[in-house]
Amino acid sequence: MSGTISKFINELILYDYILFGALFLLFILFVTIGILLRKRGAIAILLILFAFTQLIVGSTYGYIKMHEYLFTNETAITSQKKLNFTQAIVLYGSVKNISQRDFSSCNITATVYKKSGNKIKDYILMLKPLNKMSIIEQGIVKDEKREFKMIIEPFTYGGDYNITLGANCR
Numbered sequence: 001m002s003g004t005i006s007k008f009i010n011e012l013i014l015y016d017y018i019l020f021g022a023l024f025l026l027f028i029l030f031v032t033i034g035i036l037l038r039k040r041g042a043i044a045i046l047l048i049l050f051a052f053t054q055l056i057v058g059s060t061y062g063y064i065k066m067h068e069y070l071f072t073n074e075t076a077i078t079s080q081k082k083l084n085f086t087q088a089i090v091l092y093g094s095v096k097n098i099s100q101r102d103f104s105s106c107n108i109t110a111t112v113y114k115k116s117g118n119k120i121k122d123y124i125l126m127l128k129p130l131n132k133m134s135i136i137e138q139g140i141v142k143d144e145k146r147e148f149k150m151i152i153e154p155f156t157y158g159g160d161y162n163i164t165l166g167a168n169c170r
Helices: 002-010 014-036 041-070 119-126
Strands: 073-082 089-097 103-114 131-140 145-152 161-169
Touching: 014 041, 073 103, 073 161, 089 103, 089 131, 089 161, 103 119, 103 145, 131 145
Parallel strands: none
Antiparallel strands: 073 089, 089 145, 103 131, 103 161
């Protein structure tokens, strides 16, 4: 647990500190106004609840949306082939940096799901993937398209399946 928290803190950028600092100042402001208006109980409680809500929801939502904007990328599957002689899928794909910043690293993840033909059942099957594999690509500059090869193993499923590809870049 502490390793995950320290990794998160080490990966923060300047914009993250500005976001969290501004939200903390707003939190202090609303709590202070709530304390000053303590004679009006309903308004004071509402302001303090709003302060805690904006601190938790605002920081989470702001962090996610800011990183989606700053580290925009496109992933595409070029080809994929299920190997007959071994229990694996070979996946060829690409990741393209379409943001205004250079990426120091991209964690590219391929996820394999069962396919049923029913939209509702397919959505439920996405919650429990058959297999998941990740690779890390380093140093992708602005407007660069990087090709990669990924081997998803072990893969023993014999029916229809879908593969989704995503990248989390920094």
